[in-house]
Amino acid sequence: MADPLLRLTGLTKAYPGVIANDDVNFDIGENEIHALLGENGAGKSTLVKMIYGLVKPDRGSMVLQGQDYTPSEPSEARQRGVGMVFQHFSLFDALNVAENVALGMENPPKTRELAERIRTVSEEYGLPLDPSRIVGTLSAGERQRVEIIRCLLQDPKLLIMDEPTSVLTPQEVDILFQTLNKLRAEGTSILYISHKLEEIRTLCDTATILRLGKKVATCTPKDTSARELAEMMVGASFATPEARQTTLGEVALKVANLSLPAPGAFGTPLRDVSLSVQRGEVLGIGGVAGNGQDELLAALSGERLSPAGSIELLGTDVSRQGPMARRDAGLLSGPEERLGHAAAPNMSLTENGVLTAARREGLLKNGFIDWAAAKDFTEKVISTFDVRTPSANTAARALSGGNLQKYVIGREIMQRPEVLVVNQPTWGVDAAAAAAIRQAILDLAANGAAIVVISQDLDELMEISDRFAALNEGRLTDAVPVAGLTIDTIGLMMGGAQDMEVAHA
Amino acid sequence: MDLSSINPVLLVASIMVSATPILLAAIGEMVVERAGVLNLGVEGMMITGAVVGFAVAINTGNPALGFAAAALASAVLSLSFGVLTQLLLSNQVATGLGLTLVGLGLSSLIGKPYEGMKSPTLPKLDMGFLSDLPVVGRMLFSHDLMVYLSLALVIVVWAVLKYTRIGLILRAVGENHDAAHALGYKVVRIRMMAIFFGGACAGLGGAYLSLVRVPQWTEGMTAGAGWIALAIVVFASWRAGRVAIGAYLFGGVTVLQLNLQAAGAAVPVALLSASPYLMTILVLVFISARGAHGAPASLGRPFHASA
Numbered sequence A: 001m002a003d004p005l006l007r008l009t010g011l012t013k014a015y016p017g018v019i020a021n022d023d024v025n026f027d028i029g030e031n032e033i034h035a036l037l038g039e040n041g042a043g044k045s046t047l048v049k050m051i052y053g054l055v056k057p058d059r060g061s062m063v064l065q066g067q068d069y070t071p072s073e074p075s076e077a078r079q080r081g082v083g084m085v086f087q088h089f090s091l092f093d094a095l096n097v098a099e100n101v102a103l104g105m106e107n108p109p110k111t112r113e114l115a116e117r118i119r120t121v122s123e124e125y126g127l128p129l130d131p132s133r134i135v136g137t138l139s140a141g142e143r144q145r146v147e148i149i150r151c152l153l154q155d156p157k158l159l160i161m162d163e164p165t166s167v168l169t170p171q172e173v174d175i176l177f178q179t180l181n182k183l184r185a186e187g188t189s190i191l192y193i194s195h196k197l198e199e200i201r202t203l204c205d206t207a208t209i210l211r212l213g214k215k216v217a218t219c220t221p222k223d224t225s226a227r228e229l230a231e232m233m234v235g236a237s238f239a240t241p242e243a244r245q246t247t248l249g250e251v252a253l254k255v256a257n258l259s260l261p262a263p264g265a266f267g268t269p270l271r272d273v274s275l276s277v278q279r280g281e282v283l284g285i286g287g288v289a290g291n292g293q294d295e296l297l298a299a300l301s302g303e304r305l306s307p308a309g310s311i312e313l314l315g316t317d318v319s320r321q322g323p324m325a326r327r328d329a330g331l332l333s334g335p336e337e338r339l340g341h342a343a344a345p346n347m348s349l350t351e352n353g354v355l356t357a358a359r360r361e362g363l364l365k366n367g368f369i370d371w372a373a374a375k376d377f378t379e380k381v382i383s384t385f386d387v388r389t390p391s392a393n394t395a396a397r398a399l400s401g402g403n404l405q406k407y408v409i410g411r412e413i414m415q416r417p418e419v420l421v422v423n424q425p426t427w428g429v430d431a432a433a434a435a436a437i438r439q440a441i442l443d444l445a446a447n448g449a450a451i452v453v454i455s456q457d458l459d460e461l462m463e464i465s466d467r468f469a470a471l472n473e474g475r476l477t478d479a480v481p482v483a484g485l486t487i488d489t490i491g492l493m494m495g496g497a498q499d500m501e502v503a504h505a
Numbered sequence B: 001m002d003l004s005s006i007n008p009v010l011l012v013a014s015i016m017v018s019a020t021p022i023l024l025a026a027i028g029e030m031v032v033e034r035a036g037v038l039n040l041g042v043e044g045m046m047i048t049g050a051v052v053g054f055a056v057a058i059n060t061g062n063p064a065l066g067f068a069a070a071a072l073a074s075a076v077l078s079l080s081f082g083v084l085t086q087l088l089l090s091n092q093v094a095t096g097l098g099l100t101l102v103g104l105g106l107s108s109l110i111g112k113p114y115e116g117m118k119s120p121t122l123p124k125l126d127m128g129f130l131s132d133l134p135v136v137g138r139m140l141f142s143h144d145l146m147v148y149l150s151l152a153l154v155i156v157v158w159a160v161l162k163y164t165r166i167g168l169i170l171r172a173v174g175e176n177h178d179a180a181h182a183l184g185y186k187v188v189r190i191r192m193m194a195i196f197f198g199g200a201c202a203g204l205g206g207a208y209l210s211l212v213r214v215p216q217w218t219e220g221m222t223a224g225a226g227w228i229a230l231a232i233v234v235f236a237s238w239r240a241g242r243v244a245i246g247a248y249l250f251g252g253v254t255v256l257q258l259n260l261q262a263a264g265a266a267v268p269v270a271l272l273s274a275s276p277y278l279m280t281i282l283v284l285v286f287i288s289a290r291g292a293h294g295a296p297a298s299l300g301r302p303f304h305a306s307a
Helices: A044-051 A075-078 A095-101 A109-123 A141-150 A170-185 A197-203 A224-232 A293-301 A323-328 A348-358 A371-384 A401-414 A431-446 A456-464 A486-496 B008-034 B040-059 B063-087 B092-114 B136-140 B143-163 B165-175 B177-182 B188-213 B227-233 B238-263 B271-290
Strands: A004-016 A018-028 A034-037 A060-063 A082-083 A159-163 A190-193 A206-211 A214-219 A250-258 A270-278 A280-287 A311-313 A332-335 A417-425 A448-453 A469-471
Touching: A018 A044, A018 A075, A018 A401, A034 A044, A034 A197, A034 A224, A034 A371, A044 A190, A082 B143, A082 B165, A095 A224, A095 B008, A095 B165, A109 A141, A141 A170, A141 A401, A141 B136, A170 A197, A170 A486, A190 A197, A190 A371, A190 A486, A197 A224, A197 A311, A206 A224, A206 B063, A214 A224, A214 B238, A250 A293, A250 A448, A250 B271, A270 A293, A270 A448, A270 B188, A280 A431, A280 A456, A293 A332, A311 A371, A323 A332, A323 B008, A323 B177, A323 B188, A332 A401, A348 A371, A348 A401, A371 B227, A401 A431, A417 A431, A431 A456, A448 B143, A469 A486, B008 B040, B008 B136, B008 B188, B008 B227, B008 B238, B040 B188, B040 B227, B063 B188, B063 B227, B143 B165, B143 B188, B165 B177, B165 B188, B177 B188, B188 B227, B227 B238
Parallel strands: A018 A214, A034 A190, A034 A206, A082 A159, A159 A190, A280 A448, A280 A469, A332 A417, A417 A448
Antiparallel strands: A004 A018, A004 A060, A206 A214, A250 A270, A250 A311
């Protein structure tokens, strides 16, 4: 084998209490798309941060193109030809595209010249962008383009991409893959982080799998089945949700022609949204991030009031009622943002439990909080949903993302809702925990609750939903049965095609 | 009431003098806030600048040295705020309020021996034929150097923020410090420099009060000018041009209402005294209502570069 582009030898990085990377070795070849696979907390992010110079390794060495490579900061990594596209975009909402690109470059040219280059490069790679647009107004897919273009303008040898497809429609994923293949053909190697196995099998030449900070294997994904890859990642096989027989009851939640203006400068208005969910049914709502998911959840949960007559819960109009009244009537919700929206970061799990469950679970006595009952309730959630926490008194912010997610979803499910609305229930949760959350949602539906799951994970929606609808710029398509849906149809729905009657029939 | 007792030429001239200290403090604070730091200690830095500038000018007989010393003293004082909030991650609001209290106390201590003295003041500039123009010459072209420096500073700040790379980086840090850090910019260092600049500007504003506008030292002489500067930054939606409008509006109404009081206007004195505050806020709210320009997204949020 020829000399690799980048060779990692014995990379180790420890944080207090946890070893993020333990003696990791692998090579990234020239002209190669190399996948880095692993569950949340497997150490992928720390590893790429070391390559990009954001984190210094405790031990180990890196060799780039035959020369020692010890970047002490990102600008040095960029000078050596290493670029990175972040998972949580490192963009500035209030600045325009050209300014954002300039911030990521060492020696940006004059503004006019830069705008011109952004235009030509973005078109050359099939990712058209207008340099003068304010980034806050772009869709998630367009924002990712900004990051990619920012890297491409510096002719990188190695491009690191952290979960690039998690926010894209299937069509946008295709475009991205074409771009990446073109880059490889032109001599750029790509380190591609993902946990979507099928994607890796279509796109990547080589895959390295991390588990608990250690390298498990390097293999050729095309010759390895998705099942094998998953088992290497998790280290054990995990339960897939059981198939089930749906028995549908009365309509529990009905939304008719709901329109709401955008809540802020960067929000999305809801436009004429109609949906209905029956007892025992799971309605999956897909769509690219920022197309009205948060706004829809806020309208359903009661955080924002709606025009009278637009939202009906179990036959009663609740449009003008706030979250408390809707909770009392049986409509519970779990928003996307765990810290700060679903849970108060500095309050303990018990206190967070009281915040939503006080009335339904009788945690109040004569207007005072019954702490014993609150603790019992919290501990019941912790044990039922396998939340790994030192105690019920631990502050919410001290839990890892996955564990907190299990807690906030479990907290709502344990209150036996009639209708449950959740946004991104398994976002950032490892595969085993995600499977447990999905199973709990299905069980709840089997017991006669109506459920709305808003998610950007299409596999998840296909797995648990009975019907599927998509949000696009605040419009909701008609819901269609999941059985028989093809990825093309889903893509069209997410892209906003309005002629869905054909698929519906 | 006798409106003829108000001389429009003198009125405009004194508006420019009255607006300058607030303009200086506000433009400095705007830069600080654009970098994502909320420094509520403007009042304390201003009055420190006022007393230090006054003391140095008296002792050296040179008002220019007074201004320089005032800028330096307030900037050093602001660095204590920077160390506490940026390095030790203390709460910005509480630390800023503390800075104001420290400044007020420190200034009355330093200023005790100087009460009742009169300082040398800045000479009026002679701008040749411009100053000789009828009416306009008296109004606009016969002030001291600091008036013009403060206006030039507004233009420089505006141009730097809009057109230069350092301005872009400063805005980026204030907008999203995590992203700026991920791109490899030194968030804390940039914020420290902004805080230092803001302190120096507040010091100049304070010294202008004690060396030109009054020119005397009395305890607590800033009388809320620092707070007004803070309010102007917010209502001006963090834009340099609007900060200038706000400062001149406030200065203008202040001078006008004093003139009206002197002319014996049939309006309650309390209402006249409150009018600069009301007018400034009303007008700036009206301006910023059109076009949504929010606060820098990281304003007041603590930054810690955890991995």
